Amino acid sequence: MLRLSASGLGCVRGSRSVFDGVNLELCSGETLALVGPNGSGKSSLLRLIADLLRPSAGEIELDGGAADQTISEQAHYLGHLDALKPSLTVAENLAFWVRYLGGDMAALPASLASVSLGGLADLPAAYLSAGQRRRLSLARLVAVRRPLWLLDEPTSALDAAGQERLVELMRQHLAGGGLIVAATHGPLGVECKQLRLGGTA
Numbered sequence: 001m002l003r004l005s006a007s008g009l010g011c012v013r014g015s016r017s018v019f020d021g022v023n024l025e026l027c028s029g030e031t032l033a034l035v036g037p038n039g040s041g042k043s044s045l046l047r048l049i050a051d052l053l054r055p056s057a058g059e060i061e062l063d064g065g066a067a068d069q070t071i072s073e074q075a076h077y078l079g080h081l082d083a084l085k086p087s088l089t090v091a092e093n094l095a096f097w098v099r100y101l102g103g104d105m106a107a108l109p110a111s112l113a114s115v116s117l118g119g120l121a122d123l124p125a126a127y128l129s130a131g132q133r134r135r136l137s138l139a140r141l142v143a144v145r146r147p148l149w150l151l152d153e154p155t156s157a158l159d160a161a162g163q164e165r166l167v168e169l170m171r172q173h174l175a176g177g178g179l180i181v182a183a184t185h186g187p188l189g190v191e192c193k194q195l196r197l198g199g200t201a
Contacts, residue, residue: 002028002064002147004049004071004179010057011044018044019197020057028064028177031170031192033184040197042183043080046150049181050077065147075148076141080156082133086126090117093125094139103144111143115165130157138166141173149173151182163189 003025010020018041026032034042047053049060051072062071084093094108112118115135120128128136134157141149149170155163167189170180174190182188 002062002177002179004060004062004148004181006049006058006060008058009045009048009055009060011041011048011053012056013044017056022058022195022197024195026179026181026193028179029174031174031180031182031188031190033182033188033192033194034197035184035194036197042197043152045197046077046079046152046181046183049148050075050150052077062148071148074146075150076144076146077150077152078137078141078154079152082137084125084128084133084136087124089122089124090128090136091121093136094143097140098143101140101144101146107143111139114142114169115139116161131159131162134158135162135165138169142169147178149178149180149182151180153184154182155184155186155188 005025007023009022011018022045024032034045036042044053048055049071051070060071062074065074091108094111095105098105098108109118112121115138117132117135117139154166158166170190173180
C-alpha cells in the first residue's frame with residue numbers, strides 16, 4: 001500500500017507566498033484533484049511533489065514505495081508543455097524518454113497504440129496537432145511504469161476521444177494501485193478527492 005502525504009506545506013515564488021499550511025493524504029488507487037483559480041498554486045504544488053521546487057515549509061513523504069528511490073524517481077510529471085523534439089519522429093521521441101527513465105524499449109509499440117499513435121510512429125513530431133502531442137506525452141506514462149502520476153491540466157488540447165483514452169489510462173493505473181495528483185479546471189472522469197487552493201491570478 002502506497003501513501004503520499006504532505007503536512008504544513010508552504011510555497012514562496014520570488015517574494016510572494018503562493019500558499020502555506022497545505023496538507024494532503026492519498027493512498028493506493030486514489031486520485032487527488034487540485035482545484036482553484038489561476039495563480040492559486042496548483043502547478044507549484046505539483047512541482048513541489050515532483051521535487052522541481054523546494055517547499056518554504058513542511059514536508060512530503062511517500063510511504064510503501066521503493067526505499068532506495070526519491071519521490072521524483074517514482075513519479076511521472078506531466079507539465080503544461082509537451083516535452084518533445086520536433087525533428088524527431090513520434091517513436092524516437094518516446095524512445096528518448098524510455099531510455100532516459102530506464103524503461104524497456106519493447107514497450108514502445110503498445111504504448112503508442114494505447115494513445116492511438118501507432119500509425120504515426122514514423123512521423124516527425126513537428127507535424128502533430130496539439131492533441132496528438134499531448135497523447136504522445138501521455139504514452140510516456142504507459143511506456144515506463146511509475147506509481148505516482150503528477151498531471152498538470154492533463155486534458156489540455158485533447159478532443160473527446162483523447163479524453164476518453166486518458167480516463168481509461170487513469171483507471172488502469174488506479175486499478176493497479178497507482179496514485180494520481182492532477183491540477184485541473186474541469187472533471188477528470190475518475191472518482192477523486194479534492195483539494196482547493198485559494199489565491200488570485
